[in-house]
Amino acid sequence: MPDLNDLTALALPTGSRLVAEESENRLSLSLDAQPLITLRLTREPELQVRVEARLDTQALWAACYWLFARDPACQHLAWHLDEAPVEALLSGLLIPNETAGQYRCERALFWQLPQPWLGASMTGSYPQQRVISGGKRHPLRPVKPRGEVYRRFDARLGAWISLRTVDIDLDLARFNRWQNSARVASFWQEEGSLEQHREYLGKLEADPHTVTLIGCFDDQPFAYFEAYWAKEDRIAPFYEAGDYDRGIHMLVGEENHRGPHKVASWLSALTHYLFLDDPRTQRVVAEPRADNAKMIGYMQGQRFHCEKEFDFPHKRAALMVLGRERFFERCGLA
CATH class of the missing domain: 3.40.630 (Aminopeptidase)
Structure with missing residues (x-):
C-alpha cells in the first residue's frame, strides 16, 4: 500500500x-x-x-x-x-x-486543467499577432489581469496559497518595508523612499510585459513577485527565448514565511499559475544572482535546472529554467 x-x-x-x-x-x-x-x-x-x-x-x-x-x-x-x-x-x-x-x-x-485554480484569464485564448516594441519582435500581449489570479489549498501546508495583482495604494507601505530590509536589499538593491517605490511600481504597472503580484498564505501577504514575458525582457539576448516563455523575480518579505517548505509551496504555485495562464508557455525562467546558492538550491528542489551563468551589467546571474513537460511530469502539487 x-x-x-x-x-x-x-x-x-x-x-x-x-x-x-x-x-x-x-x-x-x-x-x-x-x-x-x-x-x-x-x-x-x-x-x-x-x-x-x-x-x-x-x-x-x-x-x-x-x-x-x-x-x-x-x-x-x-x-x-x-x-x-x-x-x-x-x-x-x-x-x-x-x-x-x-x-x-x-x-x-x-494539473494542466486551469479550473478552479485560475482566476478569470484571457491570456490562454488571446490571439497571436506579431508586434515590435523596444526593437523586439514578439506576440501582442493581452491586457494585464487585476485582482486575484490564482488560488489553491496546499494540502501539505494546510493553508491557502493565492496570488493577486499589486494594488499600489494598498501594497506600497509593505513593499517599501520589504525592500528596505537588509536581507532583501542585499539581492534586490532597490532600497528607497515611499515615493521612489511608488514610481518603481507605477512604471511596472504601465509596462505590458510585466505583471506584479502579491503572494498570500491564508490571505496574508508575504511576498512580491514580478512575472514577465521573456521575449521582450532584458534576459532575451542571453538565451533563445520562446514567444511565450515567462520569467520571474521573487521576494519573500515576511520573515515568518521563509524556509524550504514555504518556498516549495509558493514557487510551485507561481510556476503553476504561469503555465496555466497560457498553455503556449513552454518554459519559466529566472536569473537569480549566481552566488545566491540558497535560492538556486530551492529552485533546483522544484525541478528548475541551471542552464548557465552569464553577466548582466549589474550582476553575475544564473539562468534557471523549468520546462512545461518537466513541471507537469510527476507533478508534486497536492
Whole structure:
C-alpha cells in the first residue's frame, strides 16, 4: 500500500469543501455535506477506480483531485466506467484505454486543467499577432489581469496559497518595508523612499510585459513577485527565448514565511499559475544572482535546472529554467 498522508478534507477555491470517508477498498466523498460519489478501489498493480453509481464530470474531477492529493506519488488513475464520459474526455480529464469501458486520468494532465485554480484569464485564448516594441519582435500581449489570479489549498501546508495583482495604494507601505530590509536589499538593491517605490511600481504597472503580484498564505501577504514575458525582457539576448516563455523575480518579505517548505509551496504555485495562464508557455525562467546558492538550491528542489551563468551589467546571474513537460511530469502539487 502506498504511503498515504492523513488528509480528510480539502477546500476548493469556490468556497466548497470536499470531505472523505476512506478505507482500503472504498472511498466516499461529500461536497458541502452532500453525498457526491462512492468509489470502489483496487490498489494493485495500480490504483483502479470503479463507480457504484452514475457520476457527472464534477464528481469525477473531485475524485481525481482527492486521490492525487491523498497520494502525491500516484501518477495514474485507472477508471472503469459503464458509459463514456464525453465531457471528461473532451477536456482531457480522462483519456481512453484500448479496452472498452476503461479510461485513465494522468496526473500530468490533471494539473494542466486551469479550473478552479485560475482566476478569470484571457491570456490562454488571446490571439497571436506579431508586434515590435523596444526593437523586439514578439506576440501582442493581452491586457494585464487585476485582482486575484490564482488560488489553491496546499494540502501539505494546510493553508491557502493565492496570488493577486499589486494594488499600489494598498501594497506600497509593505513593499517599501520589504525592500528596505537588509536581507532583501542585499539581492534586490532597490532600497528607497515611499515615493521612489511608488514610481518603481507605477512604471511596472504601465509596462505590458510585466505583471506584479502579491503572494498570500491564508490571505496574508508575504511576498512580491514580478512575472514577465521573456521575449521582450532584458534576459532575451542571453538565451533563445520562446514567444511565450515567462520569467520571474521573487521576494519573500515576511520573515515568518521563509524556509524550504514555504518556498516549495509558493514557487510551485507561481510556476503553476504561469503555465496555466497560457498553455503556449513552454518554459519559466529566472536569473537569480549566481552566488545566491540558497535560492538556486530551492529552485533546483522544484525541478528548475541551471542552464548557465552569464553577466548582466549589474550582476553575475544564473539562468534557471523549468520546462512545461518537466513541471507537469510527476507533478508534486497536492
